[in-house]
Amino acid sequence: MKIALCGNPNVGKTTLYNRLTRSSEPVGNWHGVTVEARVKRVGEDIICDLPGAYSLTPLSKEESVTRDEILYGDYDAILFIAEVNNLRRNLYLFTQLAEAKKRVAIVVNMMDEARGNVDLRLLEDRLGVPVVGASDRYKGVAKSVMEAAKSARVPLEPSYIRSKEVAAAASAVENKARTAGLLPSFAALKLLECDKDVAVRLGERHCGDCTACHADIDLPARMRYAYIDAALSGVVEKTDMSRTARIDRIVLGKAAVPLFLLVMAAVFVITTEVGKPLSNLLLGLLAYIDAPVHASEMQPWLASLISDGIIRGVGGVLAFLPQVSLLFLLTALLQDSGYMSRVAFIADRFFERLGLSGRAAFSAVLALGCSVTSVLSARGESSVDAGRRTALAAPFLPCSARLAVFTAISSYFSLGGFVTAGLYALGVTAAICALKIMSLFSKPAGGRLLMEVPPYRLPSARRVASSVVKSLTSFICRVGTVVFAASVIMWVLCNFSVRYGFTGGVESSIMFTVSNAIAPVFLPLGFGNARAVAALVSGLIAKETVISTLGALGGVGSAFSGQLAATSFLIFTCLYVPCAATLAAISKEFGFKYALMSVVMHTAAAYAATLLFYQTAVSYTSDRALFYTVITISAILVVAAIVASAIKRRADGMKLFESRE
Amino acid sequence: MSLFSRNSGVIIAISGDDATHRRLVDMGLLGARYVIRHKRGSLALADISCGGQTFSVSFGASAEKLIAVEGENENSALRQPKRRKDDAL
DSSP states (O other): OEEEEEESTTSSHHHHHHHHHTOOOOOOSSTTSOOSOEEEEETTEEEEEOOOOSOSSOOSHHHHHHHHHHHHSOOSEEEEEEEGGGHHHHHHHHHHHHHTTOOEEEEEEOGGGOSSOBOHHHHHHHHTSOEEEOOTTOSSHHHHHHHHHHTOBOOOOOGGGGSHHHHHHHHHHHHHHHHTTOOHHHHHHHHHTTOHHHHHHTTOOOOSOHHHHOSOTTHHHHHHHHHHHHHHTTTBOOOOOHHHHHHHHHHTSTTHHHHHHHHHHHHHHIIIIIHHHHHHHHHHHHHHHHHHHHHSOSOHHHHHIIIIIIITHHHHHHTTHHHHHHHHHHHHHHHHHTHHHHHHHHHHHHHHHTTOOTTHHHHHHHHHHOHHHHHHHGGGSSSHHHHHHHHHHGGGSOOHHHHHHHHHHHHHTTOOHHHHHHHHHHHHHHHHHHHHHHHTTSOOOOOOSEEEEOOOOOOOHHHHHHHHHHHHHHHHHHIIIIIHHHHHHHHHHHHEETTTEEOSOSTTSHHHHHHHHHGGGGGGGTOOSHHHHHHHHHTTTOTTHHHHHHHHTTOGGGTOSSHHHHHHHHHHHHHSOOOHHHHHHHHHHHOHHHHHHHHHHHHHHHHHHHHHHHHHHHHHHOHHHHHHHHHHHHHHHHHHHHHHHHHHHHHTTOOSSOOOO | OBGGGBSEEEEEEEOSSHHHHHHHHHTTOTTOEEEEEEEETTEEEEEEEETTEEEEEEEOHHHHHHEEEEESSBOGGGSSOOSSOOEEO
16 A cells, blocks of 8 residues: 655654654654655555645645645555644645545644644544544554554545536536546636646646736635634634743743853753763773784784774764764754744844845754755755755854864864864854855845744654664764775775785875875965875765774874864864765755855865964964965955955846746 | 734735745635734744634744734834844733
8 A cells, every 4th residue: 555644844744654664764843854755665555755735736846746746646545644733724735635536544643732622533524534643652653543544535525616616617627627637626726726737737828926817816725714614613622822932932032042042052062071971981992992903913904904994993983972962862852842943033133144044044053963964954945046055055064073073183182172162163154154155146035924833842752762863873874884985995095005005004005195295285274294185085975084084094193293283174174075975965956066166165265264274373383484474364365355356246247046936 | 904013913815926825825824813922133923823723933024015914902012023122022
C-alpha cells in the first residue's frame, strides 16, 4: 500500500513519519522544515512524507510538490494530519482532498495539548473518513495510524459541491476536465478561485490578476469554511491561548532582545565550557589507545597509518563530540519549545535592514549547527532572491565542525575562550557585511506580510532525542566516511613521496611539495608553511579534516610559530570557503554560478580579514613590519574604496540577484 | 479601517495580488476575529480566532494595506507601527 502524509505546515507530519518508518528526519516547531517529498518502505507499505501545504493551489515550490503528489501521484491512501488546536484551518486542505475524491484517513495530532474536549467520533461521522487521535506522548500510535490508513475512504461529498454555482461551472468544463484527468467539480472550484495550473491544464484563459477581474474569487473559500464550521460544530471546545500569551508577555516584551542575547550566550557557554572537560577525557582516551600502537612491532607504515592517520585524524575530530552534542541538544530544545519561531519575530527589524525578513533568523541559527541544513532551509525564504542571499551569507557563521577546529587549536595554544567567542563575532560580522553588500544589488524581501507563530509547548523528550540523534548520526557518519577517507588520503599524501614511496617523513611527501608551492601566498597571513596550507586544502572536503590533517602532519604545534600565527589561521578557517557539501547544496538549490560566487566571496573575505589582523598585530611587535603594515592596510583601504564606489554606482541599475517570485 | 489601527476586530476584506490574497483567504482569515498581542518594529503578533479555534500570526507592515477590518475598540497606542520603540501590549 502506498501512503502519503500530508497536511498544513508544522502539524507534526515528519514526527509521525519518523514513528511510522522508524526514521529520524529533522523536525521542528516551525513551518517549512520539510522541503521535499521523502519516501521509505516499511514492510509491504511505502510511506511518503510531503511538505506542508495550506491548499492545493500552491504558492511555493514545496506546495507545488505536495499538490502534484496528491493530484497526480498513485497513492492508495492519504493520511491527512491535522493539529487538534487548529482543526478549522487545517481541514481547509482536507476539503480539497474531498473535492478531488481521494481516499483519506485523518490523524488529529498533538491530542495531549488539546485545549478542550474534542469529539473525534462525531468528526468521523460528519466527514465520513476514519479519524484517529495521536500524540508524541501516546504509545501504539504507529499501529492505530496504519490501521486508519488501511481503512481510508473517500470522504462524504461536501454539500457545496451540489450548489448551483459549482454545478454550473462544473458542467461548463466537464469535457475538458475529464480529458485532463480531473473531476469536473474539483476543476470548477479551482477555476472559480483562479488556480493557474488547472486553468492551463484545461486550456482556459488565465488573466494573472484574478482579484481585479474575477467577480467573487473568495466563493470557494467561503463555501469550504462554512462546511468546516458546520462539521466542527460540537466537535471542539473553544481554544485557550492564555499560557502562550503569558509567556509571550515576557519573551516578546521589552526584554526581548536582551533575553535573546542571553539565550544565545547561554547556548555558547554551555556548549564550549561544559563540553570541554568531556572532550579532554576523550583526548586522554585517544592518547591511551595511541601509546600501544607506537610500542608494537608492526610495520612502521602501518603503525603510522593507525596512529597518525586514523587515531589522530578521525579520533581528533570525534573528541569534540561532547561540544557538538550539546549544541545539537540546546538547538533542538529551543526549536521544540516554540522559541525559535519568536526569534524570527524578534529579529525581523534587524534582518529588514539587511534586505531580508525575520525568517532568515532560522537559517542563521541552523548555520551554527551545519551550513548544509542552513542552505536548504533558505528555500523557505519569501523569494528566490532572499533565499540566495541567505544561502551565500549563512556559511560565514561558524558551524559545529569549525567549532571543533577552534576548540582544538585554541586549547593547544592556550588562547582562551575569548578567541573562540571572537571568532563567532567575526563570523556574524562577516555575514552581516555580506548581506548588506548583497542587499544593494537586490530588492528587499517582500515576505513580511504574514508568518504563523506556533504556541509554546513543553519540549518532548522523544522529539528532542530524535533530532539530536539525527544530527549526531550525520556528524558521526561524516567523520566515519568523509573524514576517515580524507584522513587516510591526507596521510598517504603526507607520508609518501613520488620517488621513494613511504618515507615516514613529512618534508619529502607529496603534500608537502604541493603545499610548499602554494605556501608563499599565505606568508603575509602568518602561516605560510606547507602543514597549515595542507590542512586548509583538506578542509575543503569537510572542515573537521583540518584537525585530522594537522594531526597527521605532526600535530597542531608543528604548523604554527606561536599564538599569533595560530589565531591568524583560525580567522582564515572561520571565514574561508564552505565545505564541499555546502557548495553542492548551494549549487543544487540556486545554481552553479552562486556556488562559485560563494567560493570567491568567502576566499576574498577570509584573506582580507586575516591579512588585516596579522599585519596589524605584527606591527605592534616588530618595527620592521610597520612599513609593510601601513602599505598593506592602505592598499586594502584603497581597494575597499574602489569596490564600494563601484557597488554604489551600479547598485541602482544592476540586478545581480534577480527575483523570480 | 486598517489592521494596525485597532488592537482587535474582525477581518472583513482582503485585497492584494492573487498569491497574497489566496494565502490569506486559505488561512481562514476572512471573517476571523483578531487580537493584537505584541508589536515590534513594523510587525504585529496577533491571535486569530474563528470557529472556536485560535492561532497566532505575525503580520508585516504590508498587511496593513491589504487587510480591511471592522474594529471593536480603538487603541491609540497601537495606531501606527513604531519603528524605534518596542512595546508589548
